[in-house]
Every structure is written in C-alpha cells, then in structure tokens.
Amino acid sequence: MLVPLSYTLRSLFVRRSATLLTIVGVGATVAVLAGVLALRAGFTTLFAQNGREDVAVFLRDGATSEGESGLTRETCDRLIKTLPQIARGDGPEGAPLGAMECYLAVRRPKADGSGETNVPFRGIERASIALRGDEFRIAEGRSLEFGADEVIVGRKLKNRIADCQLGDVVQVNTVPFKVVGIFECDGPFESEIWGDFERISVALQRPVASRVVALLAPGATGDGFAAFATMLKEGADYKDLKVVVKTERAYLTDLTNAVGTVLLALSVGLSVIMGIAAVFTATNTMLSAVASRTHEIGILLSIGFRPLPVFLSFVLEALLLGLVGGVVGCLLALPINGIETGTTNWATFTEVAFAFRVTPGVMASALQFSLLLGLLGGAIPAWKAARLAPTVALRRR
Amino acid sequence: MVSLKLVRRYLLRHKVRSLLTVGSLVVALFLLCLLQSLVVALDAGVRNAKRNRLVVQSAVSLFVDLPVAYQQKIAAVEGVQHICKWQWFGGRYGDDPMAFAQFGVDMEVMDRLYPEVVIVEGSYVDVMADRRGCVIGKSLAQRHGLKLGDTIPLIGTIFPGPNGAAWEFIVRAIYEPANTAVDPGTMFFRWDYLDESVKAMTGESPGTGTYFLRTAPGADQVAVAAAIEKLFENGPQRVTSSTEAEFNAQFVSMMGNVPFFVSAIGTGVLIAIVLACINTMLLAFREQQHDAGIAKALGFTDGSVAGLMLAQSLLLCGLGGFSGLLLSKLLEPAMRALLGSQFPGYEVTNQTLLLGALVTLAIGLAAGLVPTLRARSLRVVDALRSVE
Numbered sequence: 001m002l003v004p005l006s007y008t009l010r011s012l013f014v015r016r017s018a019t020l021l022t023i024v025g026v027g028a029t030v031a032v033l034a035g036v037l038a039l040r041a042g043f044t045t046l047f048a049q050n051g052r053e054d055v056a057v058f059l060r061d062g063a064t065s066e067g068e069s070g071l072t073r074e075t076c077d078r079l080i081k082t083l084p085q086i087a088r089g090d091g092p093e094g095a096p097l098g099a100m101e102c103y104l105a106v107r108r109p110k111a112d113g114s115g116e117t118n119v120p121f122r123g124i125e126r127a128s129i130a131l132r133g134d135e136f137r138i139a140e141g142r143s144l145e146f147g148a149d150e151v152i153v154g155r156k157l158k159n160r161i162a163d164c165q166l167g168d169v170v171q172v173n174t175v176p177f178k179v180v181g182i183f184e185c186d187g188p189f190e191s192e193i194w195g196d197f198e199r200i201s202v203a204l205q206r207p208v209a210s211r212v213v214a215l216l217a218p219g220a221t222g223d224g225f226a227a228f229a230t231m232l233k234e235g236a237d238y239k240d241l242k243v244v245v246k247t248e249r250a251y252l253t254d255l256t257n258a259v260g261t262v263l264l265a266l267s268v269g270l271s272v273i274m275g276i277a278a279v280f281t282a283t284n285t286m287l288s289a290v291a292s293r294t295h296e297i298g299i300l301l302s303i304g305f306r307p308l309p310v311f312l313s314f315v316l317e318a319l320l321l322g323l324v325g326g327v328v329g330c331l332l333a334l335p336i337n338g339i340e341t342g343t344t345n346w347a348t349f350t351e352v353a354f355a356f357r358v359t360p361g362v363m364a365s366a367l368q369f370s371l372l373l374g375l376l377g378g379a380i381p382a383w384k385a386a387r388l389a390p391t392v393a394l395r396r397r
Numbered sequence: 398m399v400s401l402k403l404v405r406r407y408l409l410r411h412k413v414r415s416l417l418t419v420g421s422l423v424v425a426l427f428l429l430c431l432l433q434s435l436v437v438a439l440d441a442g443v444r445n446a447k448r449n450r451l452v453v454q455s456a457v458s459l460f461v462d463l464p465v466a467y468q469q470k471i472a473a474v475e476g477v478q479h480i481c482k483w484q485w486f487g488g489r490y491g492d493d494p495m496a497f498a499q500f501g502v503d504m505e506v507m508d509r510l511y512p513e514v515v516i517v518e519g520s521y522v523d524v525m526a527d528r529r530g531c532v533i534g535k536s537l538a539q540r541h542g543l544k545l546g547d548t549i550p551l552i553g554t555i556f557p558g559p560n561g562a563a564w565e566f567i568v569r570a571i572y573e574p575a576n577t578a579v580d581p582g583t584m585f586f587r588w589d590y591l592d593e594s595v596k597a598m599t600g601e602s603p604g605t606g607t608y609f610l611r612t613a614p615g616a617d618q619v620a621v622a623a624a625i626e627k628l629f630e631n632g633p634q635r636v637t638s639s640t641e642a643e644f645n646a647q648f649v650s651m652m653g654n655v656p657f658f659v660s661a662i663g664t665g666v667l668i669a670i671v672l673a674c675i676n677t678m679l680l681a682f683r684e685q686q687h688d689a690g691i692a693k694a695l696g697f698t699d700g701s702v703a704g705l706m707l708a709q710s711l712l713l714c715g716l717g718g719f720s721g722l723l724l725s726k727l728l729e730p731a732m733r734a735l736l737g738s739q740f741p742g743y744e745v746t747n748q749t750l751l752l753g754a755l756v757t758l759a760i761g762l763a764a765g766l767v768p769t770l771r772a773r774s775l776r777v778v779d780a781l782r783s784v785e
Binding site: 061062104105116206287343 | 413414417418420421424425427428455456457458459460461487489552553554555557631632633634635646647649650651654655658661662665666668669670672673675676677679680
C-alpha cells in the first residue's frame with residue numbers, strides 16, 4: 001500500500017519555511033538555466049528557422065560566410081543568366097530572380113553611446129527584394145531608389161545604432177548615404193543596412209560581390225537540390241567557377257552552429273555547477289525532513305507500510321519540491337521573453353539583434369532539470385528513511 | 398564569550414548537513430570567481446595594451462583592406478618608429494573553421510614591435526630564412542602537437558590556395574606571451590609570402606587589414622594618430638588610427654551585453670546560495686532552541702547565546718567560501734587551458750578573490766541574521782518547552 005499523497009503534501013506545508021527556501025533556491029537555479037536556454041533559442045530560431053529552403057546562396061568554394069567569400073561580376077552574371085535552376089519573374093520575358101550582393105561588416109557607433117559595433121552593410125539588386133516576396137515590408141518611409149546614394153535600415157537597428165533613423169545620413173568611406181526607409185524582414189536581415197550594390201561598390205571601391213542569392217525554380221528545390229549542387233561543383237559547364245551553393249536555411253544554420261554550441265556548452269556547464277549546489281540544498285532539506293519525522297516514519301512502518309512505499313513517499317516529496325521550484329524558475333524567467341538584445345556572431349563578425357525566447361521547449365527542459373534536482377536531492381534521505389528499523393524510529397521522540 | 402569548541406561540536410553534530418552546505422558554498426564561490434574572471438579576461442587586451450602602439454585600420458570596416466602603398470606614407474609621419482602589416486588569413490585547419498587565428502605580418506619588424514611575443518624555440522632568423530616559415534604560440538603547439546619543422550596545412554577561406562589546394566606553412570619558431578594580453582595560440586607568417594602567392598594567382602596584392610605602429614619615445618600619440626587620419630581624409634580609403642587599448646576595446650564592445658548576462662547569472666547563483674545557507678541555519682536553530690534555553694538558564698548571556706549562532710554561520714560559510722576561492726585559484730591554469738584561445742586573459746586576480754571574500758562574509762552574516770536575533774530574544778521558558 002502506498003503512503004497517502006495528502007501526508008506528503010501536509011508535511012511540505014508544516015515545514016513551510018524550509019520548503020519555501022528550497023523552492024526559491026531551486027527556482028533561482030532553474031531560472032538561470034532557462035535564461036541561457038532562452039538566449040540560445042532566440043539566437044538559433046532567428047537564423048535557422050527563418051532561412052528559406054527555396055532560396056539558394058552561392059559562395060566561393062571554401063568560404064563559409066559572406067564575409068570570406070568573393071565572386072567576380074562575370075561569375076555572378078554567368079550564374080544568374082545561365083542557370084535554368086533559378087526562377088524567373090512574372091511574364092514571358094521575366095528577369096531571373098537572382099541578385100549579386102556585397103556584404104561588409106561596417107563599424108558603427110551604438111545609439112546609446114556605449115562603444116562601437118559591426119553592422120552588416122549589404123549591397124543589393126532589385127531581385128534581392130523581389131525574391132523575398134511578402135516577407136519584405138517597408139515599415140516607415142519608402143524603399144530605396146536604385147542608382148541613388150540611399151539606404152534602407154532594418155527595423156531592429158533603428159534604435160540600437162546611431163544615425164539609423166529616417167532622414168539620417170550614414171557615411172560610408174567618403175560617400176554619404178541617406179536613410180530613406182525602415183524595413184521589416186523575418187530573420188537576421190532585420191539587423192542589416194541595405195543599399196544599391198553598384199553605389200556601395202563605388203563607395204567602398206570594392207567591385208566584388210560576396211554572394212549570389214536566387215529563388216530556386218520549382219524543379220531545383222527539395223530532392224532536386226542535391227543534384228543541382230553536385231552539378232555546380234563537378235559538372236563540366238560550371239566547374240571552372242569554383243562556386244558552392246547551399247539553401248539559405250543550410251547557410252544560416254552553418255553560421256549559427258558555433259555560437260549555438262558555445263551557448264549550449266555555457267548552459268550545460270552552468271546547470272551542472274549550479275545543479276550541484278541546488279542538489280546539496282535539496283538533500284539538506286529532505287534530510288532534516290526525515291530527521292524530524294523519524295517518529296512518524298516509525299509509526300508508518302509499524303502499522304504495515306513497507307519500506308518501498310515509505311521510500312517512494314519521500315522521493316515524491318522531493319520531486320514535488322523540485323517541480324514547484326521549477327515552476328517558480330520558469331515564472332521568474334518568463335519576463336525576459338521578448339526582450340531584445342544583441343551580440344556578435346563571430347562567424348560573420350557582425351552584431352545581430354535578437355530576442356530571448358522562452359519557448360515551450362525551453363520550459364520543458366527547465367522543468368525536467370528541476371525534477372532531476374529533486375530526485376537527486378531526495379534519493380539519499382528517502383533511502384535513509386526506508387531503511388529505519390521501526391523499533392528504533394519509534395523510540396525517538 | 399563564544400566557545401569555539403561548542404561551535405565546532407554543533408557543526409559536527411550534523412556532519413552531512415554541514416558538509417553539504419559547505420559543498421554548495423564551495424561550488425557557488427568557485428562559480429562566482431569563474432564568472433568574474435571571465436569578465437576580467439574580456440578586458441585583458443585593453444588593460445595590458447602597450448601604450449606606444451597605434452593601430453591604423455579602415456574607417457569603414459575592419460574587413461576593408463588598406464592599400465599597401467599606405468605603408469610608406471604612414472612610416473614617414475613624424476613620431477612613427479616602426480610599422481608592420483597585419484593581414485587576417487582566416488584559414489581552416491582540419492575540420493575546425495575557428496581553430497586558431499592566423500596573421501600575415503612583416504616578420505622583420507615583429508621583434509621590435511612586439512617584445513611581449515617572446516620566442517622560446519627557433520628564432521625570427523629561421524623564419525626569415527624560409528619563405529613559408531611561421532611563428533606559432535606555445536599553447537597552439539601543444540594543442541595540436543606541433544613542433545619545429547612541422548608543416549601546417551591551411552585551407553584558405555579568404556585566399557584560396559594554389560589550385561584550390563591547402564596552403565602550407567612550416568613552423569620555424571615558437572613563442573610564449575610575456576603577458577595575458579597576447580593570445581598564446583596565434584600563428585604569424587610572412588606577409589611577403591602571401592603577397593607573392595596571391596599576386597601569382599590573381600595579379601592583385603592581398604593588401605592588409607591593419608597596420609600596427611610603434612611610436613618613437615616621447616611622441617605625442619594623439620598628434621600622430623590625427624596626422625595619419627588626415628593623410629587619407631579624401632580617400633581612396635579613409636582610415637582611423639587608435640591606441641592599441643582602443644583597438645582592443647572595440648572587440649569587447651562587440652560582445653554586447655555579455656558582461657551584463659554574466660552578472661545576472663552571478664546574481665542568480667548568489668540568491669540560490671544565500672537561501673540554502675539560511676535554510677541550514679534555520680534548521681540548526683530549530684534543533685538548538687532547547688539547548689539555548691538550557692544555556693540561558695545556566696547563566697549564559699543573551700549575547701553569548703546569539704554569538705554562538707552567528708559564529709556557526711560565519712564558520713560554516715567561511716569554510717565553504719574560502720575553499721571555493723582556493724579552488725578557483727588552484728584551477729586557474731586548468732581553466733585557462735580549457736577555455737583556450739577564447740579567453741587567453743583568464744586570470745583570477747586579487748580583486749576577484751577579495752570580492753569573493755566579501756561575498757562570503759556577507760552570506761555568513763545574512764544566513765546567521767534571523768537565527769541569531771531569535772536566539773538573542775529567546776525566552777528561557779519558551780525554549781525549554783520547545784521540542785525538536
């Protein structure tokens with residue numbers, strides 16, 4: 001027969017100061033873990049989940065990011081104009097939906113005056129915007145006019161970086177660019193400044209493109225993509241270009257792997273270290289629970305409860321402590337959901353702004369962790385309780 | 398008077414509980430020191446930067462190369478003693494794209510520009526005698542088992558190798574940094590070799606990302622920096638020149654809110670641990686209530702009964718806290734090796750230890766506060782009536 005649940009609940013209530021302290025202690029531990037996991041969730045979803053499967057990114061072979069890649073104009077032209085795998089715009093003579101882009105991490109002062117950071121500056125062509133479709137929206141002002149020294153700024157930069165408001169002027173090398181619009185676009189692009197490829201190339205005196213982006217024609221997506229990638233790398237027609245192609249999603253996932261791994265290692269390391277401290281605390285609480293209820297345990301054992309139910313009852317008590325602590329931790333972590341912050345993605349050396357995301361997955365991990373803390377903290381005291389000899393236990397006051 | 402013997406006896410009465418409390422304090426203080434040292438490490442490059450060095454980079458971006466022709470013009474500026482190109486190579490070693498940093502430099506001036514890069518094996522002369530020669534850090538050598546004469550194959554991500562093959566560099570010297578501002582895991586190779594090879598393939602010079610300068614003794618840093626910026630005000634590439642400390646500070650600034658996150662985590666740790674210690678002391682008080690009543694009945698003053706509680710708390714926390722501090726200091730070399738090139742400046746400084754000691758004291762006082770006050774105001778009758 002199992003020890004009634006109400007006994008466990010009441011025991012927790014009777015010793016409320018110890019229960020409360022343990023719960024808040026576990027809660028603080030879980031909250032830290034949840035916070036770091038939320039940071040990671042925000043960072044990885046920003047990149048990976050917003051990359052599109054039907055958009056292809058062409059880089060120079062060997063380069064993993066745009067910052068490293070460089071493609072000549074001839075290479076880009078040949079890719080965009082001759083590849084049948086690139087989709088075309090509406091109409092019988094629609095232009096290919098492929099664009100060469102240049103990319104540069106530009107030093108900009110932060111808006112709050114706390115130093116400088118590197119902001120991605122992207123030179124685009126008309127097709128860059130066209131292939132985004134509805135994902136790309138102008139939130140304020142208007143879109144840029146190609147051929148003019150104008151830029152549009154991602155919404156997330158507006159308040160973070162100096163000179164990113166409508167009407168401001170962004171100086172690039174010796175050329176001033178006017179901010180004519182604020183745009184929204186899902187994914188990391190919202191942390192970027194976009195201008196005309198040709199104008200930016202002139203300003204930077206760098207006539208090379210970093211990459212080509214293109215919307216894939218229906219046949220080249222999904223299963224057809226691998227064949228396309230192989231053809232580009234090994235096929236006789238394009239081999240000489242030394243270009244690799246990835247889907248946008250694969251490209252962005254590769255970029256975040258390094259930072260994602262660091263954040264994961266950080267959260268694992270922190271949870272192990274803080275977990276040890278939390279387990280010690282939980283063990284202490286449960287040990288004193290067992291010690292102060294020795295007499296009761298003696299009664300339980302002598303009226304016929306087997307050691308196993310007694311053991312389970314104390315483990316359950318510890319699990320409850322952990323679970324409630326976990327819930328408290330999640331509640332403590334919830335307010336950070338949606339808070340925007342920025343850090344540098346070392347793979348591209350530029351700052352990205354992203355929001356903490358306390359996802360259901362994050363909370364589930366945090367709760368599992370809190371249950372584990374309870375289990376580890378309760379095991380030894382419960383074992384001690386179950387092993388008590390009824391006669392000895394009864395003799396204690 | 399508080400009897401130390403009594404304090405010890407009480408703490409030993411519940412060995413497991415005392416041990417667990419001390420254990421969690423050790424862990425917590427270790428973690429706090431670790432976090433604080435990481436923040437210190439971020440700043441190491443700024444703190445230990447040499448005052449007589451200036452860095453010239455493109456005003457637009459670290460990724461815009463400066464023309465090679467700038468070198469002579471900058472060298473001619475009054476107050477500039479030595480000038481050295483630094484070009485980021487970004488090669489991939491094995492599967493790891495972030496394995497270590499590589500720079501193409503003007504090897505012939507490295508010893509004068511960077512006295513902190515102390516050559517411990519081989520020599521600059523050996524490097525100068527081999528076109529493909531390179532200097533690597535000791536920790537890099539140890540991590541990948543490299544020794545003098547070994548070949549380092551690097552896949553060029555920015556500069557594709559000859560016919561798409563890997564670049565090959567030969568280890569001709571190994572350095573050890575004289576202070577924590579220099580990364581012990583970097584590779585320096587000859588810029589002239591990069592220049593020849595890239596020119597042979599593309600017809601263009603690889604350029605240089607930055608110029609590092611050493612100013613003459615007594616030269617006015619600000620004036621030299623301003624003079625250099627003025628030289629290229631109208632292009633083709635505008636430049637900014639900054640002190641080495643300012644240059645390094647931009648990388649710290651790029652980390653964004655990291656220091657804030659670290660302190661938020663530290664606060665979480667602190668809250669958890671203070672609660673744990675309060676819990677322990679409350680448990681102890683509940684058990685000792687009866688004893689305290691007896692002691693008071695025997696004539697012990699309120700103060701000494703309260704002192705007994707406080708002494709227990711302070712001793713318990715002190716023991717745990719200081720062990721944690723000791724542990725973090727002892728594990729300093731191990732942590733530095735573990736964190737590797739990410740945090741070359743990892744160092745548990747005396748300030749960090751002092752901070753840890755103060756935190757320990759504060760935890761001890763906070764945990765002992767309530768039990769101490771209660772023990773003080775405890776009435777003998779109530780205490781004797783209470784049961785554990």
